[in-house]
Amino acid sequence: MAASPVSVRRIKLGSQGLEVSAQGLGCMSMSFGYGPPKPEPDMIALIHHAVAAGVTFLDTSEIYGPHTNEILLGKALQGGVREKVELATKFGGTIFGDGKYEIRGDPAYVRAACEGSLKRLGVECIDLYYQHRIDTKTPIEVTMGELKKLVEEGKIKYIGLSEASPSTIRRAHAVHPITAIQLEWSIWTRDAEEVVIPTCRELGIGIVAYSPIGRGFFSSGAKMVGSLSEQDFRKHLPRFQPQNLDRNDQMFKRVDAMATRKGCTPSQLALAWLHHQGNDVCPIPGTTKIENFNQNVGALSVKLTPEEMAELESYTAAGEVQGGRYAQKAATWEDSETPPLSSWKSDN
Template sequence: MATPKVRRIKLGSQGLEVSAQGLGCMGMSAFYGSPKPESDMIALIHHAIDSGVTLLDTSDVYGPHTNEILLGKATKDGVRQRVELATKFGIYYNTDGKTDICGDPAYVRAACEGSLKRLSVDCIDLYYQHRIDTKVPVEVTIGELKKLVEEGKVKYIGLSEASASTIRRAHAVHPISAVQLEWSLWSRDVEADIIPTCRELGIGIVSYSPLGRGFFAAGPKIVETLSNGDFRKDLPRFRPENMEHNQRLYARVNEIAAKKGCTASQLALAWVHHQGNDVCPIPGTTKIENFNQNVGALSVKLTPEEMSELESIASADSVKGARYGFVRVTHNESETPPLSSWKP
């Protein structure tokens, strides 16, 4: 077994320990074009684990279901003991083929049982509420997750795209170990109140899309390479009228990276790593060479002056376009009704 190159960090205050960088597995099976060959993806996952990247991130909606099945195959036998499996529930496809959100207790339990089966495990290491159901008090959803922890089916609980107040309400029912959110040089709105809230409560932070959904890896030319099945084609930031503006940010980041002798993607990832030892970015990839480059970001050291320079060019007005171009509940729309209103 190869010597791990990735340091370990603690997420939250309940004992969860993970690699300082994780692997986002969504693009292997869904949303970023056609699913990739299973054997290639299993080889990539095994390479990641041998490199010391042990936090593997998936969801039951990726595929749907096929990404969890892939991870189940990749982590069978002795591999399971070497990884931390994180999956999510809450987004599902309804009869119209469109996504919907549910946090109802019965749904939570059924979703968990389904994920356990597909992952071929008895217990999920980190189980996130993928999106907050604004029809169900968050206390009700977390209450069911608490039961799953007590039953030994889930070790640690997480939230994804939750507001500061929702995080507080959830944490009061059962300790939240991690909050997953989009945090990168082109998505910094979470710094105002969500990051401080997590730190006040001792909650770990997991940064998804730390490379701006590939923007800092490929630059503006990424638009030309997206396949018809890639949902990034519909994201406002990738539209030509916005990309013309956004490419300036990439150019500046690339300029600083060249001076440091690293790539723009490594610099963007290093910026996330330098936010603190309670932050774990989970860049996704489907290629071993890209994975190796991402791991290289852990060796990029930034001075306070370089951090300030990056943050000055990545200010609020440096990026044009919303994160999502369609209806999807994010932390801005994650408030739930009071518990007193719940009628099961």
């Protein structure tokens, strides 16, 4: 299948020299979270198609599977593909057999996780290595100290954090420059705009937006929710519950009507809104279908006026969106504070 005809521009992510495609590819749903794992040959073909189309910023994590998504990426990167991409993965979360989830940022875990990811991905160096969630038991300076060593050893090039508070970002950045902060940002998730995003911009840190299409909601609204498998964790999210879904679907229909007027899809409209936030923002929509990937790339050619941006934002304002981001209190930037460095003992 031919690559998308849309030209994918390049952007500088952060201030340390990393350059990526202006839109990335989130790979989680290929293996984890959004229903059963998808056929490996199809997903490898999709990744190759993305790279050929100019979308070279690939995002994965040790926890996706766990581990199976990194293994998939490792296979897709063979045959000269590795040299064409900017590879991002994450550490910091362990899922146990009983479903419990532990977040760790202690030096021993950081190093072991990095070595594991390098092996599964089949690479000698990771371009962008994120702490996936902040370990509130370990001072961020301790975690960053080990990450800095990994940079010095040539095992990672750039450091990122995901779902980190402004104070955590500042403390981490003082140890070693942070290249990117990954956070949930979309036309219906805007809580980071008040303090987190301004902090990133003050410090020259790039912004990587996950779930930019509202976890798929802005593809087709309530119809998308009705098609989810029982293994799809989105079935449990508050915004997709019956008591909230009807109201949110009414909001979606207004977005959809605007997209029709613009001659684009609602997904493209949602992505275009993020692309208009600045050249320091890179959304990473995920998909498992080449046709959806092509549609997502098409968002790069959708232009919005300030008036259209304001109109779109009025449809998805906080009072219009029903339900929170997660089903229960989850690890987000709002609770990512870590203990002071003075509390840490070397034998921890």
